[in-house]
Amino acid sequence: MTRPQLDEMNCAIARTLDVIGDRWTGLILRDVSLGITRFDAIQRDLGISRRVLSERLATMVDHGILQRVAYQTAPARYDYFPTEKGADLGLVLLAMQAWGNRWLFDDEEVPLLLRHASCGNEVSPQIACPECGEELRPQDIVPVPGPGGVDDSAELTAALERWSQPGG
Amino acid sequence: MTRPQLDEMNCAIARTLDVIGDRWTGLILRDVSLGITRFDAIQRDLGISRRVLSERLATMVDHGILQRVAYQTAPARYDYFPTEKGADLGLVLLAMQAWGNRWLFDDEEVPLLLRHASCGNEVSPQIACPECGEELRPQDIVPVPGPGGVDDSAELTAALERWSQPGG
DNA sequence: CAAAGTGAGTTCCAAAATGGAACTCATAAG
DNA sequence: CTTATGAGTTCCATTTTGGAACTCACTTTG
Numbered sequence: 001m002t003r004p005q006l007d008e009m010n011c012a013i014a015r016t017l018d019v020i021g022d023r024w025t026g027l028i029l030r031d032v033s034l035g036i037t038r039f040d041a042i043q044r045d046l047g048i049s050r051r052v053l054s055e056r057l058a059t060m061v062d063h064g065i066l067q068r069v070a071y072q073t074a075p076a077r078y079d080y081f082p083t084e085k086g087a088d089l090g091l092v093l094l095a096m097q098a099w100g101n102r103w104l105f106d107d108e109e110v111p112l113l114l115r116h117a118s119c120g121n122e123v124s125p126q127i128a129c130p131e132c133g134e135e136l137r138p139q140d141i142v143p144v145p146g147p148g149g150v151d152d153s154a155e156l157t158a159a160l161e162r163w164s165q166p167g168g
Numbered sequence: 169m170t171r172p173q174l175d176e177m178n179c180a181i182a183r184t185l186d187v188i189g190d191r192w193t194g195l196i197l198r199d200v201s202l203g204i205t206r207f208d209a210i211q212r213d214l215g216i217s218r219r220v221l222s223e224r225l226a227t228m229v230d231h232g233i234l235q236r237v238a239y240q241t242a243p244a245r246y247d248y249f250p251t252e253k254g255a256d257l258g259l260v261l262l263a264m265q266a267w268g269n270r271w272l273f274d275d276e277e278v279p280l281l282l283r284h285a286s287c288g289n290e291v292s293p294q295i296a297c298p299e300c301g302e303e304l305r306p307q308d309i310v311p312v313p314g315p316g317g318v319d320d321s322a323e324l325t326a327a328l329e330r331w332s333q334p335g336g
Numbered sequence: 337c338a339a340a341g342t343g344a345g346t347t348c349c350a351a352a353a354t355g356g357a358a359c360t361c362a363t364a365a366g
Numbered sequence: 367c368t369t370a371t372g373a374g375t376t377c378c379a380t381t382t383t384g385g386a387a388c389t390c391a392c393t394t395t396g
């Protein structure tokens with residue numbers, strides 16, 4: 001086993017990390033979403049090695065989160081755009097940005113704010129419960145086994161049982 | 169420059185990725201949050217190399233997202249718990265889980281659902297605008313420069329200008 | 337009392353991933 | 367004819383990783 005087989009783990013977080021769990025993929029997606037869509041522009045903006053950028057773009061296309069669109073032929077030149085699947089990762093990026101703004105910058109040093117286009121307000125996104133509308137804090141959430149059954153490790157099984165105990 | 173200096177980039181996502189941007193940190197935090205709090209238990213659950221786990225736990229403590237608490241001395245043995253800063257990363261993990269459940273599993277194969285404790289419903293978290301309450305989709309958000317000024321790359325400056333143009 | 341088990345690491349090596357610079361190839365611009 | 371642009375690829379030295387074995391301080395089992 002060379003890289004860990006995260007994509008075969010029975011866990012949505014593990015499989016998601018198989019797609020975006022490295023230092024560059026998230027930043028490439030950010031650039032592409034902001035409109036920095038070409039190889040050289042991304043390379044200059046991030047300072048990433050061309051070798052790694054080339055390989056990352058290819059796996060992102062493989063994973064279906066980016067699409068590669070020629071804007072000219074002879075010589076072939078390309079833009080990269082997020083697919084729907086890739087754009088949907090925007091929520092993950094937003095959550096990272098909100099966390100980074102809160103914990104890694106002083107208030108007056110925050111480099112980029114997020115504005116909700118339809119209401120015009122600056123926002124630090126909160127996750128809300130789509131059922132009751134309340135703010136959803138991580139500590140308000142309990143994990144419950146899904147329909148996919150649980151062929152989990154002994155450790156996880158034990159941990160999940162602890163959640164369903166009274167004191168959980 | 170050995171590792172890329174993401175933590176010095178003027179970008180909240182980059183700095184956040186400096187903290188959690190690898191294949192293991194998110195999963196370790198998941199385990200610890202679920203109640204798998206000890207070295208050997210995490211190692212068995214994830215199948216991570218002991219060498220890497222040891223190093224990751226140390227940097228997570230350095231970054232202030234985990235705390236290491238002795239539950240016995242002689243020999244010293246430890247639990248790891250999320251700090252407030254670490255627990256706050258839960259939103260990022262929730263967003264990853266929601267994305268993974270949606271895009272990487274068939275409906276009937278989803279291994280773990282999330283239940284909102286106070287309302288009892290299963291949820292796939294949505295990000296909501298705290299100002300107007302509407303669901304916040306990534307495409308509804310425009311980036312605007314924050315108080316920290318922008319000593320950005322030419323690429324990013326150009327991209328941000330494009331956002332504020334009519335067609336943006 | 338000896339042997340085996342538990343828990344949290346550390347040490348070592350081979351294999352894989354990375355950064356960075358130089359190179360390629362096609363075409364356009366001066 | 368020289369330089370520039372854009373999207374890569376090739377090569378090498380350095381880092382990071384996986385994995386197995388080892389350590390050290392007890393505790394439990396027989």
